[in-house]
Amino acid sequence: MLIEKFNPLEDEMIQVLNEEGDIIRPEWMPEISDEEVLSLFRTMQKTRAIDSIALSLQRQGRMLTYAASLGQEAAQVGSGYALKKTDWAVPAFRELGMWLTKGWSVDKILQYWYGNEWGSHTGEDLRLLPISVPISSQFQHAVGIGMSIRLKGENDVVMAYTGDGGTSQGDFHEAMNFAGVYRTPNVFVIQNNQYAISVPVVIQTASKNLAMKALAYGMPGILVDGNDLFAVLAVSQQAVAYARETGPVLIEAYTYRMGAHTTSDDPTKYRTDDEVDPWKEKDPLLRVEKYLIKKNLLKQEEIEAMKEALEEEVMEAYRSIEHSSDTEIEEIFSYHYEKMTPQLQDQLDEYRNYLKGAASDGK
Amino acid sequence: MANKINIVQAVQQALQNEMALDPTVVVYGEDVGVEGGVFRATVGLQQEFGKERAFDTPLAESAIVGSAIGMAINGMKPVVEIQFMGFIYPAVNQIVSHAARYRNRTRGLRHLPMVIRAPYGGGIRALEHHSESTEALFAHIPGLKVVIPSTPYDTKGLLIAAIRDPDPVLFLEPKRIYRAFRQDVPEEAYTLPIGKAKVLQEGDDVTVVTWGAMVPDVQKAVSGIEELSIEVIDLRTISPMDRETIIESVEKTGRILVVHEAAKSFGAGAEIIAVVNEKAFLSLEAPPMRLTGFDTTFPLPRGEEHYIPSPERIRHKIRELAAY
Numbered sequence: 078m079l080i081e082k083f084n085p086l087e088d089e090m091i092q093v094l095n096e097e098g099d100i101i102r103p104e105w106m107p108e109i110s111d112e113e114v115l116s117l118f119r120t121m122q123k124t125r126a127i128d129s130i131a132l133s134l135q136r137q138g139r140m141l142t143y144a145a146s147l148g149q150e151a152a153q154v155g156s157g158y159a160l161k162k163t164d165w166a167v168p169a170f171r172e173l174g175m176w177l178t179k180g181w182s183v184d185k186i187l188q189y190w191y192g193n194e195w196g197s198h199t200g201e202d203l204r205l206l207p208i209s210v211p212i213s214s215q216f217q218h219a220v221g222i223g224m225s226i227r228l229k230g231e232n233d234v235v236m237a238y239t240g241d242g243g244t245s246q247g248d249f250h251e252a253m254n255f256a257g258v259y260r261t262p263n264v265f266v267i268q269n270n271q272y273a274i275s276v277p278v279v280i281q282t283a284s285k286n287l288a289m290k291a292l293a294y295g296m297p298g299i300l301v302d303g304n305d306l307f308a309v310l311a312v313s314q315q316a317v318a319y320a321r322e323t324g325p326v327l328i329e330a331y332t333y334r335m336g337a338h339t340t341s342d343d344p345t346k347y348r349t350d351d352e353v354d355p356w357k358e359k360d361p362l363l364r365v366e367k368y369l370i371k372k373n374l375l376k377q378e379e380i381e382a383m384k385e386a387l388e389e390e391v392m393e394a395y396r397s398i399e400h401s402s403d404t405e406i407e408e409i410f411s412y413h414y415e416k417m418t419p420q421l422q423d424q425l426d427e428y429r430n431y432l433k434g435a436a437s438d439g440k
Numbered sequence: 441m442a443n444k445i446n447i448v449q450a451v452q453q454a455l456q457n458e459m460a461l462d463p464t465v466v467v468y469g470e471d472v473g474v475e476g477g478v479f480r481a482t483v484g485l486q487q488e489f490g491k492e493r494a495f496d497t498p499l500a501e502s503a504i505v506g507s508a509i510g511m512a513i514n515g516m517k518p519v520v521e522i523q524f525m526g527f528i529y530p531a532v533n534q535i536v537s538h539a540a541r542y543r544n545r546t547r548g549l550r551h552l553p554m555v556i557r558a559p560y561g562g563g564i565r566a567l568e569h570h571s572e573s574t575e576a577l578f579a580h581i582p583g584l585k586v587v588i589p590s591t592p593y594d595t596k597g598l599l600i601a602a603i604r605d606p607d608p609v610l611f612l613e614p615k616r617i618y619r620a621f622r623q624d625v626p627e628e629a630y631t632l633p634i635g636k637a638k639v640l641q642e643g644d645d646v647t648v649v650t651w652g653a654m655v656p657d658v659q660k661a662v663s664g665i666e667e668l669s670i671e672v673i674d675l676r677t678i679s680p681m682d683r684e685t686i687i688e689s690v691e692k693t694g695r696i697l698v699v700h701e702a703a704k705s706f707g708a709g710a711e712i713i714a715v716v717n718e719k720a721f722l723s724l725e726a727p728p729m730r731l732t733g734f735d736t737t738f739p740l741p742r743g744e745e746h747y748i749p750s751p752e753r754i755r756h757k758i759r760e761l762a763a764y
Contacts, residue, residue, distance in 0.1 A: 165514075198547040206513065207546055211537045217503050218538070221510020221518075228466065228492050228516065235510075247530070251503035258498055412544040413583045415551070415606045418635070418680035 079105065080315045080326060085288035085298045090331055093307040096358055098367025100307070107311040111374050117158060117306060118365045118375070119383060121150040124174040125362065126387040127183060128336070130395065131190060135340045139399065143190050146173040148304070148335030151361030152268050154178055155309030156330065159317045160236055165204045167219040167237035169212070171268065171334075175238070179205045183394040193402040194412075204233075212273075213243040216252030216265065223261030223325070234320045236264040236313075242273025244290060245281045253327070257294035260324035264316045267327070268303060270334035275347040291327035303330030304361040333359070406432075441627045448618040450592035450625055451481040451557070454599035455519060457629040459489050462517065465603060467494045469504055469521030469557075478523055479559060479618060505531035505556060509538050512552040512608075519603055525560035525612065526569035532577075539608040540583030555602045559615035560588070561653045561701050563748050565741040572738065573652075573702040578610050579679035579711070585609045585634055586678040590655035592623040594676060597632030605634060614653035621656075637682040639689070643671035646762050647689040649712055650699040651675040654749070658699055661754035668762050678708050686712060687719045694725035697761050701748055704732040726764035731757040 079091070095101045109117075128147050134140035146153060153174030160166060166179045176186060181199050189196025189208065197207035209215035219237030226233050243249055244267060256263045267287050271278050284290060291298025297319070301312045309330055316326040333356040337344050344353075369375040410425045411417055417425070445453060458465045467482055473496035476483030485494035497504055501522055508518035522528045528535075535556065543551040562571030579586045587602055587609055589595040595613070602609035637649075640659065645668045650658045655674050662670045671689050675681065690696050696716055698709035713728040731749045739747050749757075 194545055194547050197545055198549045201549070206550075209538075211533055214502075214506065214533055214537060217506020217534060218510035218513065220503065221507030221512075222514045223510070224507055225511045225514040225516045229514075248502055248506065248533070251498075251500040252506070254498055254500065255503045255507060408547070412548050414543070414585075414680075419683065420680055 078315055078319065079312065080297045080299055080319050083297065083299045085286060085291065085300055088285050088300070090300045090302050091308045091312055092302040092305050093311060094305045094364050094368060096364060098364050098371055100368075105311050106307055107314055109307075109310065111372070114365070114369065115374060117154055118362070118369060119387070120154050120177050121174060121306070121362050121365065122383055123177055123387050123391070124150045124154065126384065126391050127173060127186065130388060130391045131187070132340065134395065141190060141192050142339050142341050144171050144339045145336040146171055148356065148361065149268055149270055149332045150174045151306040151309050151365075152266075152303035152330035152332045155306045156236065156266050156313040156328070158310055159313035160234065163204065164233050164317070165206070165219070165222050165235040167206045167215050167222070167235060168208055169215060169238045169240060169243065170208045170210055171240070172238050176205065179203065181205055183391055184397050187395050188398045188402055191398060191402050193398075193404060194408070195402075213239045213246035213249040213252070215239070216248055217255075219263055219265075220252045220255045220261055223256060223263045224259055226262055227259065232321060234262045234264060234317050236266060236317070238266045238268060240273060241267060241269040241271065241278045241281055241287060242276065243267065244287055253290070253294040253296070253325070256325035257296050262320040263325040264313070264320050265325065265327045266313075267329045268332055269329050270332050272334050272338065274338040274342060275344075286329060288327060288329035294325070296325045296327060298327040298329065300329045300331060303332030304359045304364070306361060306365050442624040443627050444622045445592050445625050446619045446622050447589070447592050447595050447613065448479050448481050450595040451599060451613060452483055452485075453625070453627070454596045454603070454629075455482060455485060456488065458600055458603045459485065459493060461629060464515060465493070465517045465519060466511065467519045467521070468497050470497060470499055470523050472496060472521050477521065479615065481557070481613070482521065501527055501531040502534055505534040505539065508554045508556070509534060509542070509552055512554040513550055517553045517603055519555040519557060522556060522558040524570045524572070525558040525574065526572040528558055531556075535578070535584070535608075535610070536581050540581045543607060544583060551606050552608050553606050555599070555609050555611050557611045557613060559618070560612040561614055561616050562738050562744050563616040563653065565744070568740065571744065573700075573733065575612055575678050576702060576706060576708045579708055583607070584679065586612065587634055587676065588612045588614065588652040588678060589676060590614060590617070590652050590674050592625050594632060594638070594674075596625055597630050598634065598676065600629050601631040601634050604631065609634065612652065616653040617656060635677045635680045635682055637676055637685040638674045639685065640672040640674050641670070643669035643693065645669045645693055645695065646758055647671045647673065647686070647693045647696045648699060648758065649673045649675055649686055649696065651678065652701065654699050654701055657749065657751050658754055661751040661758065664751070664755055665758060668758065670758065681711065681715070683715050683719065686716065690716050690720045691723045694723050695761050695764070696728045697731060697757055698728070699731045699749055699754055701733050703735045704730055705735050707732055726761055729757060729761050
């Protein structure tokens with residue numbers, strides 16, 4: 078198994094598909110049908126379509142603060158696709174491609190970013206936790222699910238995500254340590270996109286890479302080209318299999334955040350085009366596109382049609398939530414406990430009475 | 441069948457009962473497995489239920505609470521121990537940012553049946569950071585319940601209720617009186633309602649509200665005051681607070697004293713008095729009063745007797761309030 082042989086101290090990076098769209102390590106190519114590749118490419122395109130529409134809506138004042146995934150689609154889709162439906166995914170907040178792979182619906186995703194809690198009501202059967210804004214805190218939940226899986230004798234795996242900045246958190250260390258001690262079925266994915274808002278990874282750590290941190294917790298760590306769909310998928314499939322049978326694994330997916338941290342951020346303040354431009358050639362979609370065209374699985378004009386269809390689909394999802402997403406007053410109160418406390422009931426009643434009075438005052 | 445047990449034994453028995461009844465209940469934390477807890481609150485559980493259901497963890501409070509959240513998401517009912525309340529702060533992010541919010545932020549899709557137990561309070565001549573009483577920090581957080589029992593009977597009934605509660609409960613145990621006295625307690629499982637105070641003794645002149653380790657001190661103080669008829673209320677749940685019992689009492693007595701061990705400013709006493717002012721202002725015959733710990737760091741053992749209100753001080757304060 079690649080995972081067990083890999084030595085992160087050597088600072089090598091697993092790559093399968095190069096920038097020209099050629100398979101350079103066929104022995105590592107994941108077992109995947111052409112139909113599956115097409116479907117994953119479509120999911121990556123969908124990720125990009127959601128980003129592009131959300132950003133444009135945000136500029137029109139029709140969307141709130143939004144964190145785009147641009148440039149990280151392979152790391153997200155490739156890792157998420159390695160999970161079974163019964164496996165768990167525990168996101169940070171920039172894993173759009175994985176959310177789609179796992180089945181979070183576009184309208185719910187947009188509803189979340191649009192500012193309504195119902196977006197995180199992801200559905201009864203979906204083993205996907207809600208977004209976690211406090212950095213790396215979600216790793217603990219992933220480990221707890223892993224502990225309960227071992228306890229209950231279940232056979233599922235939990236994949237948790239954080240970023241390069243997240244590795245500086247105490248919770249990252251505590252969770253990795255728990256996972257190592259209890260041999261939980263966890264896969265930890267670090268999307269190393271080089272930045273935590275404006276702070277580059279060299280200010281997060283003096284480690285040569287992030288994958289090597291795994292060694293201190295007694296688990297394998299593997300560094301993969303995060304812009305290479307096939308490499309990410311191959312490594313993730315192995316990691317998931319290893320976690321299911323043996324114990325935890327850490328994956329560092331080496332990628333680049335092409336856009337801003339969120340719509341509230343301006344990356345020109347802390348990085349130059351000279352730095353960003355070379356990453357455009359490493360674009361994760363472009364590589365798969367070249368691969369598909371070379372294999373005659375897709376034509377350029379079909380790609381354009383796919384993009385258009387996806388953007389229309391996303392806009393439709395947005396329209397379905399745009400005018401129906403204002404929060405009902407009672408909902409603000411009624412989900413804090415199984416039953417509303419008398420205090421909450423009083424506050425709700427008082428506010429309602431105020432609104433009623435204000436309405437009858439004509440104010 | 442009843443057995444005569446103290447508070448720490450009541451904790452152990454509640455855990456033992458629930459683990460026997462419900463295979464999803466697991467108990468873990470630092471030293472809770474092999475040793476059975478530094479206060480022996482989990483003694484025998486690993487022997488009876490195995491290493492899978494009662495176990496030791498690495499020394500990491502955030503992960504203890506954070507992993508319990510994950511366990512609860514996947515259908516378990518974790519009861520985790522924070523060894524001393526003074527060590528809960530590394531876990532505050534997990535408690536406040538996640539445990540308390542999960543039900544609301546998922547609109548009820550995911551809720552967390554989990555209990556965080558922690559011995560709280562001073563008076564046992566302990567080291568630094570071993571005497572904290574910061575229940576008000578947590579009572580302020582929407583989505584949490586904060587329970588503090590004061591007797592073996594209440595401890596067992598409330599802890600079982602906390603374990604069966606579908607939402608997270610912070611269960612603070614008065615370690616100063618862990619072994620102070622024994623009480624007849626049913627051997628079987630039973631519950632007491634969370635959010636209900638208890639009137640320990642009825643009276644007409646003054647209401648004294650207190651909880652946890654201060655309850656026996658208040659009872660001692662009151663027993664030395666023959667000239668007054670004093671109503672004593674054991675709050676038992678800090679949040680959500682039983683306002684009705686307090687208001688009903690103040691409407692009768694017109695005078696209220698809150699006694700707590702925690703620091704005075706912004707403490708739970710402030711909330712109680714605010715509620716009294718809102719709901720029973722016209723019944724008041726004297727300004728509501730507080731007798732509490734000082735707004736200081738809890739002193740090291742050579743000074744702690746000055747910090748915790750003594751029965752003598754409580755008696756003095758009650759007389760001051762009655763004479764107003």
